[in-house]
Amino acid sequence: SCNLTGLWDSTEYSVAIRCISVVSMFWSEWSRAKKASTEEKAPSERVDLWRVIESSHSAGSRSVHLMWKPLNSFPSSGRILGYKIQYFLENNAAIKMTNISTDKKMTLLLNEEAYIISVMAYNSAGNSPEAILRIPSTDERSSQVIETVRTFTTNEEVVVEWVAFETEVTKYVVEWYEELETDPFGRSWQYVSNSTNWKTNKKNFKPFVCYNISVYPLYGNKVAAPYSIQTYIQEKKPSEGPVADTGIPGKNEVTIKWKEISKDKRNGFISNYTIFYKPEGGKELNDTVNADVLQYRLKSLQPNTQYTVYIMASNEAGGTSGEPKTFKTLKF
Numbered sequence: 096s097c098n099l100t101g102l103w104d105s106t107e108y109s110v111a112i113r114c115i116s117v118v119s120m121f122w123s124e125w126s127r128a129k130k131a132s133t134e135e136k137a138p139s140e141r142v143d144l145w146r147v148i149e150s151s152h153s154a155g156s157r158s159v160h161l162m163w164k165p166l167n168s169f170p171s172s173g174r175i176l177g178y179k180i181q182y183f184l185e186n187n188a189a190i191k192m193t194n195i196s197t198d199k200k201m202t203l204l205l206n207e208e209a210y211i212i213s214v215m216a217y218n219s220a221g222n223s224p225e226a227i228l229r230i231p232s233t234d235e236r237s238s239q240v241i242e243t244v245r246t247f248t249t250n251e252e253v254v255v256e257w258v259a260f261e262t263e264v265t266k267y268v269v270e271w272y273e274e275l276e277t278d279p280f281g282r283s284w285q286y287v288s289n290s291t292n293w294k295t296n297k298k299n300f301k302p303f304v305c306y307n308i309s310v311y312p313l314y315g316n317k318v319a320a321p322y323s324i325q326t327y328i329q330e331k332k333p334s335e336g337p338v339a340d341t342g343i344p345g346k347n348e349v350t351i352k353w354k355e356i357s358k359d360k361r362n363g364f365i366s367n368y369t370i371f372y373k374p375e376g377g378k379e380l381n382d383t384v385n386a387d388v389l390q391y392r393l394k395s396l397q398p399n400t401q402y403t404v405y406i407m408a409s410n411e412a413g414g415t416s417g418e419p420k421t422f423k424t425l426k427f
Contacts, residue, residue, distance in 0.1 A: 103170035105135040105218075135173030137221030140166050142178065143286065144214050144226035145268065146318075147279040151233050155207055159230055160279040162200045163214055166223065173218035185209040185229070200280050207233040211316070227316040240264060240312040241322035248328050253300055256292040257310050257322065266313040269293045274305040274325065275358060286313075302329035303362040330363030330410050336417030337368065337406040346398045346425045352390040353406050353417070363410030371416070372404040399426035 102108065111128040115121070143164035151157045161180065180194040180201055185208070194201060203212070209232040213225040231237070244257040255269055265288060272282040287293050300306060306328075309321040337353035351370055365386040373379040374397055384391055396402065405419040 102133050104133055105171060105173040107132045135218050135220040138166055138168070138172050138175065138216045138218060138223035140168050141224045141226040142166060142214050142216055144228055145270070145282075145284045146212070146228055146230065147282060148230065149279070151207055156204050157207065157233065159203045159205050159210075159212075160200070161203065161212065161214065162280055162282075163226065165199060166216055173220055175216050176218050177216075179215045179217055179222065180212070181215075181225075182210050182212040185211055205230065209235070229317045231318075237320040239322065240319050241310055244308070244310050244322045244324050246308060246324070246326045246328075248297060251297060252294045253297055253328055254292060254294050255308060255310065259291060259312065261312075264312045264314070264319075265289050267291075267293075268311040268313060268318070270309045270311065270321070271300075271306050273301070274307055297328060300328045303327065303331050305358065305361070305364075325364075327363050330412040332413030333362055333365070333408050333410060333415040334360040336408050336415040338417045339370075339404050339406050339420045341404060341420050341422040344396075344422050344424050346427060347396050348392055348394045349396065349402075349422060349424065350390055350392045351404060351406070355389065356408055361408075361410065363412055365408050365410055367409050369407045369409065369414065370404065371407065372402055375401045375403075396424050398424050400424050 099110070107130055109128045109130050111125045113123045113125045115123065145162055147160040149158040149160070163178070166175065177195055177197045178199070180196060181191050182203060182205075183191045188211070210230040211227065212230060213227045215222040215225055217223065240259055240261050242258040242260055244255065246253065246255050248254070267287045268284055269287055270282055270284045276282070283299070285293065285295070304327065305325055307323060307325055309323040311321045312319040333356055335356060337356060340352045342350050342352065353368070356365065367383050367386055368388065369381050369383045370391050370393070371379055371381045372393055382391060401421055401423045403419050403421050405416050407414040407416040
């Protein structure tokens with residue numbers, strides 16, 4: 096007999112035997128193979144747990160969206176059968192609520208008090224260690240720990256850097272998602288330890304799309320107030336330009352108004368608007384205003400004259416003009 100050691104848990108093995116005589120140089124044929132599986136063990140790693148907290152509903156309740164990443168240990172300790180979610184009021188640990196999920200997400204409807212939530216993966220041999228997060232009460236206010244956050248891109252990576260007021264904070268969560276994403280489970284996150292920067296492959300971000308990026312400091316299982324910014328990893332000029340509304344002109348002036356370009360057409364941060372206007376048969380003129388300005392008064396116009404006007408929206412990659420409009424100033 097022979098004991099095979101160093102085998103992986105919860106793994107099927109195939110075993111065959113052959114023999115040789117002490118007086119022979121030839122081995123026998125292999126025996127018919129036998130298959131057997133090693134036993135499962137309880138998962139040894141915590142799930143990677145995160146949450147999105149919605150604002151309170153009118154009835155004093157709020158939705159807390161829990162999400163977690165599957166265990167990626169290799170070799171596996173066994174086949175995950177599901178996840179056990181437990182939660183209780185922070186000031187009353189005696190009463191625990193338990194839910195079971197076979198998915199990697201769950202939404203809990205909680206009241207406005209503080210809660211402790213834990214998630215464990217389980218298989219036939221037992222549970223994984225608990226991943227624990229604290230959900231603050233709605234009236235809690237956390238001081239700002241992070242002073243600033245900035246992003247930049249290299250040829251292959253997106254880099255997020257931040258500066259913290261409190262240097263004793265050693266663990267953070269970086270969360271990112273598309274600005275137009277409305278599904279709370281559409282968010283990505285990653286824990287960062289003993290560092291104030293984080294890098295990821297550029298392939299994890301789409302070009303010409305605005306992303307919300309937040310950095311959360313962690314104190315054990317307590318999540319402090321985030322610092323959030325918006326960023327594009329790559330810009331291109333807007334897909335369309337603003338439409339000018341000329342309104343009712345006067346003798347020597349007119350107020351031009353326009354609306355912001357929809358977010359899905361900006362392709363970058365709008366830096367300014369340029370108003371181009373030209374009298375019939377005359378020279379084209381232009382004025383530039385900041386991105387937060389959505390109307391502009393053209394002055395010193397010629398009376399009783401037809402003008403053509405259009406507006407260009409610009410970002411870091413270039414500008415796009417809207418359709419030209421015409422108006423005629425009054426004679427008197």
